[in-house]
Amino acid sequence: MAGSQRTAERRTGRRTSPLRESIVGYAREHLRVLLFTLRRLVKNPGGSLLTAAAIGITLALPAGLHLVLQNVSLLSYSWESSVQASLFLRDTVSNAEGEALARELTRREGVANATYISREKALAEFRQLSGFGEALDVLQENPLPAVIVVRPHTDHGPQQIDQLVRELGDLPSVDQARLDTAWLERLYAILDIVQLAVQIIGGLLALAIIITVGNTIRLDIQSRREEIVVLKLIGATDAFIRRPFLYTGTCFGLLGGILAWLLVSLGLWTLSSPVEKLASLYQSNYQLSGFGFGPSLALLGGAMLLGWIGSWWTVARHLGEIEPR
Amino acid sequence: MSNIVEFHKVSKRYDGGREALAEISFALGQGELAFLTGHSGAGKSTLLKLIALIERPTRGQIIVNGKNLATIRRGQIPKLRQGLGIIFQNYALLNDRSVFDNVAMPLIFRGLPLDTVGRRVRGALDIVGLLHKERAMPLTLSGGEQQRVGIARAVVSRPQLLLADEPTANLDPDLAVDIMRLFGRLNEVGVSVLVASHAFELISRMKRRIIHLEEGRVVSSTPAETQ
Numbered sequence: 289m290a291g292s293q294r295t296a297e298r299r300t301g302r303r304t305s306p307l308r309e310s311i312v313g314y315a316r317e318h319l320r321v322l323l324f325t326l327r328r329l330v331k332n333p334g335g336s337l338l339t340a341a342a343i344g345i346t347l348a349l350p351a352g353l354h355l356v357l358q359n360v361s362l363l364s365y366s367w368e369s370s371v372q373a374s375l376f377l378r379d380t381v382s383n384a385e386g387e388a389l390a391r392e393l394t395r396r397e398g399v400a401n402a403t404y405i406s407r408e409k410a411l412a413e414f415r416q417l418s419g420f421g422e423a424l425d426v427l428q429e430n431p432l433p434a435v436i437v438v439r440p441h442t443d444h445g446p447q448q449i450d451q452l453v454r455e456l457g458d459l460p461s462v463d464q465a466r467l468d469t470a471w472l473e474r475l476y477a478i479l480d481i482v483q484l485a486v487q488i489i490g491g492l493l494a495l496a497i498i499i500t501v502g503n504t505i506r507l508d509i510q511s512r513r514e515e516i517v518v519l520k521l522i523g524a525t526d527a528f529i530r531r532p533f534l535y536t537g538t539c540f541g542l543l544g545g546i547l548a549w550l551l552v553s554l555g556l557w558t559l560s561s562p563v564e565k566l567a568s569l570y571q572s573n574y575q576l577s578g579f580g581f582g583p584s585l586a587l588l589g590g591a592m593l594l595g596w597i598g599s600w601w602t603v604a605r606h607l608g609e610i611e612p613r
Numbered sequence: 614m615s616n617i618v619e620f621h622k623v624s625k626r627y628d629g630g631r632e633a634l635a636e637i638s639f640a641l642g643q644g645e646l647a648f649l650t651g652h653s654g655a656g657k658s659t660l661l662k663l664i665a666l667i668e669r670p671t672r673g674q675i676i677v678n679g680k681n682l683a684t685i686r687r688g689q690i691p692k693l694r695q696g697l698g699i700i701f702q703n704y705a706l707l708n709d710r711s712v713f714d715n716v717a718m719p720l721i722f723r724g725l726p727l728d729t730v731g732r733r734v735r736g737a738l739d740i741v742g743l744l745h746k747e748r749a750m751p752l753t754l755s756g757g758e759q760q761r762v763g764i765a766r767a768v769v770s771r772p773q774l775l776l777a778d779e780p781t782a783n784l785d786p787d788l789a790v791d792i793m794r795l796f797g798r799l800n801e802v803g804v805s806v807l808v809a810s811h812a813f814e815l816i817s818r819m820k821r822r823i824i825h826l827e828e829g830r831v832v833s834s835t836p837a838e839t840q
Contacts, residue, residue, distance in 0.1 A: 310724070313724035313725075313726070314724065316724070316726075316727070317721070317724050320721070515707055515709075517705075518705045518706075518707060519718070520691070520694075521665070521667070521694065521699055521701075521705065522694065522699065522718060522719050522766065522767075523691045523692075523693075523694035523695035523696075523697075523719060523722060523770075524691060524718075524722050525691040525722065526688075526691075528722055611667075612667045613667065
């Protein structure tokens with residue numbers, strides 16, 4: 289060994305450090321196992337694809353549900369941006385004071401804009417919209433208060449908006465502050481429950497993937513029992529024997545992840561046109577949002593990790609049982 | 614001459630209650646070639662299994678290459694076996710891999726560079742006369758050729774000790790003589806060899822030390838010069 293290293297050094301004209309040599313050896317071994325694993329998968333395309341399909345379909349369900357949730361959340365943000373609070377001012381507040389207060393509120397943190405509507409303008413709008421014009425003429429005085437319509441910032445959540453409106457309601461000029469967000473809170477509560485359900489389903493399906501991969505690897509280990517015995521007899525370490533199985537599980541995970549991505553993207557593509565049509569009926573240009581680059585990588589990485597865990601778990605349990613006798 | 618293998622009052626009783634070896638003591642010197650013989654069930658295979666740590670002794674002490682095997686933990690067994698060359702009666706080849714890949718396997722464990730692997734595999738195949746079959750698959754070879762592939766795999770990592778368990782049992786007499794001569798040639802270059810065989814006539818012709826086992830005991834150990 290030392291002799292061959294010296295020969296190599298003479299040939300290349302430079303010394304190779306032991307650390308570099310061991311890193312290169314390690315990388316070479318992993319490349320060898322990867323190529324060996326891919327060859328085995330290609331040799332048995334039917335079995336490999338069936339396992340990958342099982343993983344892909346199992347993964348597609350939580351991934352698809354997650355995407356649906358993400359789209360509903362995006363939609364709710366746009367609804368949230370239309371949330372507005374009405375500050376009914378005291379009768380003692382003049383138009384100039386009301387306008388000044390609206391300008392002041394616009395500069396306040398958390399407020400996107402604030403519009404002052406005087407008592408006269410409010411009455412005119414009410415007269416026009418309500419159809420009670422003649423009835424209003426009977427009244428001795430204008431019953432409507434002046435209002436400041438406040439639109440909170442879109443990046444504020446329901447709790448922050450609530451807090452803002454409470455603070456505005458405490459202002460001396462404000463008689464009453466009103467915000468109708470109950471329906472939005474109900475929607476958020478439903479989304480929270482659905483998200484939790486998706487996480488639970490995702491966890492259970494991740495377990496199913498680990499078991500699926502584990503079972504496939506267990507069958508692989510059993511079919512290669514004699515080979516494992518021979519390898520142990522001639523001095524292979526457990527790590528060496530384990531490695532191809534870990535690569536196989538990880539490859540199954542990757543293939544399953546790709547399939548899940550394709551299935552969900554296909555579903556999204558199928559739904560996108562009807563959803564856009566529905567949105568246009570509500571004068572909205574809403575579009576379904578797909579997997580971005582990051583989430584796609586997370587899906588593939590997660591699938592590979594599940595494949596690795598499934599194979600590691602199985603190999604750890606079964607490799608010790610196979611010993612030369 | 615120092616010893617590469619030492620057995621001190623070693624006994625082995627299997628779970629079923631059968632005593633395969635009973636207080637065996639013997640030594641194999643560095644660079645020595647010796648044969649273990651005896652009837653089926655005499656304890657030959659068990660003795661080899663104890664050296665390769667395929668089995669652990671019930672009592673006694675085994676020293677291999679200066680190491681007390683009792684101190685070797687499970688995780689250290691591969692390292693011990695990498696220092697041995699083991700040859701099996703049934704050849705124990707990986708049938709889905711070529712002759713070259715089979716022989717290369719012990720070098721791949723060690724992460725040797727590919728050019729070194731290639732050089733040493735071809736060297737080992739040359740020793741056993743199978744250089745021209747490096748691309749062949751094991752099942753396309755005759756029994757004698759498969760056994761020679763097994764020997765090439767055992768010697769490719771240049772072990773100090775070669776263990777062979779009934780290496781000629783499945784071979785016809787001419788091939789069996791070839792295989793035994795091969796062990797002689799390997800021994801001439803300094804490899805210690807311990808061969809278990811019940812082919813007494815064949816091993817008598819080799820004029821080497823013969824350790825005779827009967828019912829788990831050494832009944833005679835005939836020095837080479839008296840053959």
